[in-house]
Amino acid sequence: MHLALIMDGNGRWAKQHLKPRIFGHKEGAKKIREITEFCAKSGIKYLSLYAFSTENWKRPKAEVEYLMKLLGEYLVKERQTYLESNIVFKSIGDISKLSLELQQEIKSLETQTQAECNGLTQILALNYGAKDELRRTFMILRQKQECEINEESIAQALDTSGIPDVDMLVRTGGEMRLSNFLLWQSAYAELFFTQTLWPSFSAQELESMIAEFYQRNRRFGGL
Secondary structure: OEEEEEOOOHHHHHHHOOOOHHHHHHHHHHHHHHHHHHHHHOOOOEEEEEEEEOOHHHOOHHHHHHHHHHHHHHHHHOHHHHHHOOOEEEEEOOHHHOOHHHHHHHHHHHHHHHHHOOOOEEEEEEEEOHHHHHHHHHHHHHHOOOOOOOHHHHHHHOOOOOOOOOOEEEEOOOOOOOOOOOOOOOOOOEEEEOOOOHHHOOHHHHHHHHHHHOOOOOOOOOO
């Protein structure tokens, strides 16, 4: 299964607890480990997490700077977790917009885990937007003048090349939209929405959703 998660509600969670927004982001980062480890133990093959979108640059400068700092700390601190839990790390999105230090940490973690691990693949979407991904994809295909443009060639040029389409997409935080996340890959995904804010989301709630997923009849346009 390929499970995708839109992790929404960090700021509102912090507000409910009378804390600054950055406190919510810090708690949200902790939740990533819990959910990732649950997925690894549950036999899920791919887990995509919407960490930072192309639109998130519009947020206050101080918040963006904190998110970048938090990302750097996460990549360093969680390296051992990936290796011990046999998790492959992969990023999608245009990471060229990130600092050189962050780019190096991302590439280093990708290289090491891809060489040493073969379990769950955790896909972290960083400076990612589905429309931007498609724009970059079509630029790649245009450069390959001899390439026929069809669904297969587009899929192979996407950031998620070699990864199956999304089977199940979950959004926390009460909003009911995809927010420019994996639009191509989620064409036939089963959608789940919950009022639970991301830092309060639990493996138990996800497990219940997965059970419901397996009860749904996926027809892919057929009968």
